[in-house]
Amino acid sequence: MFLQDKIEASIARRSRSRSPDTNVCRLVNGTGDGLDGLIIDDFAGRWLISVKEGAESPNLAPGLGYRAVYSKTLSKNEKSAPAHLGGDQLTARFSVQENGLSYWIDFQSGYSQGLFLDQRLNRQRLRKLGPSKTVLNTFAYTCSFGVAAASAGAKAVNLDLSQHYLEWGQENYRLNGLEPEESNFIYGDVFDWLDRFAKRNRRFDLVVLDPPTFSRSKTSGVFRAEKDYGALLQRALRVIEPGGILLCCLNAHHVSATEFRYILKNGLPSRVDLRQMPMPDDFPGSDYLKSFWVHL
Numbered sequence: 315m316f317l318q319d320k321i322e323a324s325i326a327r328r329s330r331s332r333s334p335d336t337n338v339c340r341l342v343n344g345t346g347d348g349l350d351g352l353i354i355d356d357f358a359g360r361w362l363i364s365v366k367e368g369a370e371s372p373n374l375a376p377g378l379g380y381r382a383v384y385s386k387t388l389s390k391n392e393k394s395a396p397a398h399l400g401g402d403q404l405t406a407r408f409s410v411q412e413n414g415l416s417y418w419i420d421f422q423s424g425y426s427q428g429l430f431l432d433q434r435l436n437r438q439r440l441r442k443l444g445p446s447k448t449v450l451n452t453f454a455y456t457c458s459f460g461v462a463a464a465s466a467g468a469k470a471v472n473l474d475l476s477q478h479y480l481e482w483g484q485e486n487y488r489l490n491g492l493e494p495e496e497s498n499f500i501y502g503d504v505f506d507w508l509d510r511f512a513k514r515n516r517r518f519d520l521v522v523l524d525p526p527t528f529s530r531s532k533t534s535g536v537f538r539a540e541k542d543y544g545a546l547l548q549r550a551l552r553v554i555e556p557g558g559i560l561l562c563c564l565n566a567h568h569v570s571a572t573e574f575r576y577i578l579k580n581g582l583p584s585r586v587d588l589r590q591m592p593m594p595d596d597f598p599g600s601d602y603l604k605s606f607w608v609h610l
């Protein structure tokens with residue numbers, strides 16, 4: 315099969331599983347779709363091709379159905395914004411829908427576009443939490459978990475080291491008709507704030523832990539997920555209500571789900587219930603994102 319045919323076949327497979335209130339999905343997921351090294355994400359008709367370092371982006375025929383095509387290179391060191399390849403030139407942010415909730419996407423903002431599509435099932439699950447629960451969304455980024463929780467009537471506190479992303483998160487709240495209360499968007503270091511909450515005896519019904527694989531903070535220093543997850547977990551346990559829930563995610567190719575479960579089990583009280591959330595169907599063949607819902 316030619317490249318274009320394979321891409322078309324993958325797009326056709328995705329369109330069969332699309333829900334009407336969602337216009338974002340992964341159209342091509344590398345080897346899982348028989349297209350090694352090629353990823354295409356659809357953000358409401360604006361397609362983003364991601365290729366490995368050194369690989370060329372394919373030319374996509376306009377007839378495939380996109381409004382715009384952009385491309386970026388997956389690289390640990392170089393994190394540049396996507397480059398325009400075809401169709402409309404995007405000059406502003408735009409909104410997309412996922413299960414009826416809206417999020418701002420920006421192709422000009424840098425390496426990440428505003429919404430991690432692989433977290434769709436966890437966001438959906440969060441919406442089943444029920445009203446008047448309290449949620450601490452650590453490493454909040456653009457607060458998509460906060461939006462999902464708040465849309466279900468929960469009170470979410472979003473915590474991140476980037477003021478820019480927290481403002482983006484507030485815009486996401488407004489986009490969904492939710493009033494962002496300033497005090498629920500905390501600019502700061504997760505480790506530092508987990509300690510502060512513990513000291514103040516502040517507790518949450520649910521805590522989301524979805525850290526980057528690596529980060530550096532002036533307050534807590536270097537964080538390496540595989541090495542430091544246990545310490546993060548211990549701090550999070552101190553701010554959870556008895557009988558509360560933890561959502562523990564790890565985005566790392568080199569740590570298996572079994573190893574991650576072991577890290578978690580090691581730090582959790584015995585006999586807690588750990589349930590793994592699979593990755594969404596439009597990520598066939600991938601297991602880099604490990605998510606466990608922990609019921610204490």
Ligand SMILES: C[S@@+](CC[C@H](N)C(=O)[O-])C[C@H]1O[C@@H](n2cnc3c(N)ncnc32)[C@H](O)[C@@H]1O
Pocket residue numbers: 429430433452453454455456457458459473474475476479502503504505524525526529530531534537
């Ligand atoms: C991979 S993103 C998290 C994605 C997010 N959970 C989501 O699903 O949208 C990582 C985020 O963690 C934040 N971050 C990294 N280190 C941090 C720290 N020590 N304290 C607070 N935020 C941190 C970054 O600013 C970034 O927004």
